[in-house]
Amino acid sequence: MEHNTTKSRRAFLYQLSLAGLSIPLASSTFADEQKQTTMQQKKEGKLGIALVGLGGYAGGQLAPALQQTEHCYLAGIVTGTPSKIPVWKEKYNIPDKNIYNYDNYDSIKDNPDIDIIYVVLPNSMHAEYVIRGFAAGKHVICEKPMALTVADCDKMIAAAKKAGKQLSVGYRLQFEPHNLEMMRLGTTKVYGDIKKMTAGFGFMIGDPTQWRLKKDLAGGGPMQDLGIYCVQGICYTTGMVPVAVTAQEGPKTIADKFKEVEQSLKWQFEMPNGLVAEGEASYGSNMNFLRAEAEKGMFELSPAYNYGGLRGKTPEGPMNFTNINQQAKQMDAMALSMIKNQPSIASGEMGRRDVKLITAVYEAMATGKKIKIQ
Template structure:
């Protein structure tokens, strides 16, 4: 079988393209000038974090200390103690701290350009719409919404406001996952025949309670950890499936899963015959894996979806997945800031979030009915951002 990278020069070309990342490619000639030239001296785009839970505290706030084009400028929290702590730790002015009742006053604050919604899933729609009405650009954490209707409402509100809108799909800015996109969509190892992905952890009494509250979460591990598996298969294949089958995994007897599933296994079928087998769980620790088997070899990441420590390998041992880890959130935030500054499209738009909510609903429907569910009507939004 012919090696997709038959010459050392072609391999070097691929690695060089990979090292450049998506930013310069997407910016084109505009990349020659720093977006900071568009700002007043010393001014970065101000970001307000809405919700100060673990992700904001442990990932987003530290990442905003490393960004080039944006900075932590404000917070929205229902806890006065947290607001005071963040003011002291990050030097945030009291006038840039809001609670959920005063949230709409953001419209009068020019220091805040971007609102990042980091709330329980069921609250995403309300606060994206309110941020749009306040005239702010918005990043919304995944999953975008707990229903297709909410997702469409969010997109309509952002379009009406004329503001940029993206979903917090951080792995689209991570070198290993970008390489999976390129290898899969360019068919570097030939046509993909099979994909596999899994992601999960054991939920415990010390976990975040809203994750097993269906009203707030919209579902269990599928909405939380499983969406990484779904995304990974879609951006590696570069296509949307035509149907899905699924089944819930049994309750574990812990009592945690009275409202949401303990786990779910599902299978995606693509128009060309490719199959993707995926698993997610709140009852089993999974390292997180994304693998593609193709006509001329295989390539995989394990761990695939974490905040760091990602690692990959290929059947050819060609080094194409021997890549550095990076701050995913800083890269994501800076990319969105450049979208705002240069008026360019985000690679993770609201329409992608809508597509995925449609597919999540199809997986739940398949598990509930025991029948294959067609996904042919799902918008064919393909991520080719990093494919070539």
């Protein structure tokens, strides 16, 4: 299995590097402008972020969000697709010396412009590039899920400690006002004890060749990609960590897409106080909610997990929060914790917890048994 995974990773990176374009040299005027921009950002005390992997999330969400941040900025990129370089370089004013590929990635250690590495690669590559990022002496933000195994999470946490740097996981909703309100209402028992807790996230997945449907790159299907939001929501709304789980895989109605991973699944977390919290994730149906039924009424988000347009309601009416740029808020909060040398809310330990819970869900699904979570 390890051999196949390694081959798949290499094949993925090889595909990224097929478009063999050379990096154009910046004119002296352009280079001077870039240098001045970098110096100004540093003078303002901002931390430079290098995005590792320029897929849809990096290009569509993170890079634009970094134009709105106060404590960090887009300083560099790491990509295996040379054809993307001129576009990113011009759009975001990135100097040649801050552009890397997967072969010279480790030399980022010599670049003082880069303070933080943000790993936005397929799930199975997180551990390797996070650990190498710490070896380069940088802080690291890793997209969720943190890794595919608890053992890899432990290695990543150990690498952070050895480097004396911070590890954060890209849990944007930990900083989003609607979800923070769910957290407050649940943990402070504004409406009494929660009697029923449910969460669901799903959509109809498109391209059947994408990496999210390949087990050795994604580690699984919608549980890894979407179910993790439900796991998070259940934990931060109840303020508890599950102690046991049962789970059931759903039917595969789109067989050509789901040869390697689940199409959908449901699970039931047993919480320490006896509450049963139900979760569901799917690549074959649309759902998007986080709901708590308490002694004095119900409070919920629907949609709960989107990048924007979140809506919430309580027994007293709708939640009146402005939707924010979640990624900008997330990266600013993480950069500020690094500047102040304070632990991030979305820590490596939180990422490890969720990987442990997801692993238990998959074991319960595979065995049909209740799995205790130590």
